Amino acid sequence: MGISLQQSTPSHQHTQKIFLFSNYILLGAASSCIFLTLSLRLVPSVCGFFFILLQILTIAGAVSGCAAASSDSSRWYGAHMVATVLTAIFQGSVSVLIFTRTGDFLGQMKSYVREEDGAVILKLAGGLCVVIFCLEWVVLTLAFFLKYYEYVEGGGGGGDNGSGGVVAMRRSAKVGQEEDLKDWPWPFQV
Numbered sequence: 001m002g003i004s005l006q007q008s009t010p011s012h013q014h015t016q017k018i019f020l021f022s023n024y025i026l027l028g029a030a031s032s033c034i035f036l037t038l039s040l041r042l043v044p045s046v047c048g049f050f051f052i053l054l055q056i057l058t059i060a061g062a063v064s065g066c067a068a069a070s071s072d073s074s075r076w077y078g079a080h081m082v083a084t085v086l087t088a089i090f091q092g093s094v095s096v097l098i099f100t101r102t103g104d105f106l107g108q109m110k111s112y113v114r115e116e117d118g119a120v121i122l123k124l125a126g127g128l129c130v131v132i133f134c135l136e137w138v139v140l141t142l143a144f145f146l147k148y149y150e151y152v153e154g155g156g157g158g159g160d161n162g163s164g165g166v167v168a169m170r171r172s173a174k175v176g177q178e179e180d181l182k183d184w185p186w187p188f189q190v
Contacts, residue, residue, distance in 0.1 A: 012149040019142040020069055023062040026135050029128050030058040036125040040111040040118055047108040051125075054094065058087045058132060065139060069146065077147060081140065088136035091129045098126030 033055045037048050044052060061083030068076035098105055102119050111118040 009149070009153070012146070012153070015142055015145050015149065016069055019139065019146060020066060022135055022139050022142065023065040023069075026062040026065075026132060026139065027059055029132050029135070030055040030062070033125050033128050033132070036121055036128070037109075040106075040109050040113060040121055042112075045108065045110045047105070048110075051094065051109075054087065054090050057083060058091065058136075061087050061136075062139075065143065068143070077143065080143060084136050084140050084143070088133055088140070091133040091136060095126050095129035095133060098122055098129065102126075 034052050037044060037051050037055075041048060061080060064076050064080040064083060068080045102122055103115075106115065106118045106122055109118075109122070113121070
C-alpha cells in the first residue's frame with residue numbers, strides 16, 4: 001500500500017486520501033471516547049479500563065493504517081487489517097451494550113456523576129462507538145481497494161522505476177498454451 005501519490009492514478013490518490021482522512025476521524029472519535037469515559041470517573045473501574053483499552057486498540061489500528069498507507073511494506077497492512085477487524089467487532093458489541101443496558105453499564109463504571117448525566121455521557125460514547133464501528137468497515141474496504149490498486153499497478157511490490165512496475169494481471173483470456181497439455185497424462189488431454 002506504499003505507492004507514492006505522485007506515481008499512482010488519480011482514483012488511487014483519491015482513495016488513499018479518503019483512507020487517511022477516515023483514519024484521522026477514527027483517531028479523533030476514539031480519543032473522544034476515552035475522554036468521555038474519564039469524565040464519568042477519573043480513575044476508571046475494570047469495565048472502564050477495558051473500554052479505554054478498546055479505544056487505545058482502535059487508535060493503534062488507525063495509526064497502523066496511516067503507516068500502511070505511507071510505507072512500502074506489507075507488514076503494516078496485515079497488522080492494520082487484524083486490528084481493524086477486531087476493534088470493529090468489539091466496538092459494535094460495546095455500542096449495543098451501551099444502548100440496551102445503559103443503567104447496568106453505568107453501574108459497572110462506578111461513575112461519580114449523577115445517573116441522568118452519566119446516562120447522557122454514556123450514550124454520547126455509545127454514539128461514537130457506532131460511528132467508529134461504521135468507519136472501521138469503511139477503512140477495511142478502502143484498505144482492500146488500496147491493496148488491489150497496488151497489486152494491479154505495481155505487481156505487488158510497488159515498483160521503484162517510476163513506471164508503476166510490471167502489470168501483475170494477465171490480460172489474456174487463454175488459460176494455458178496447447179503445448180503445455182501435451183505433457184499431461186492421457187485422461188487429461190482433451
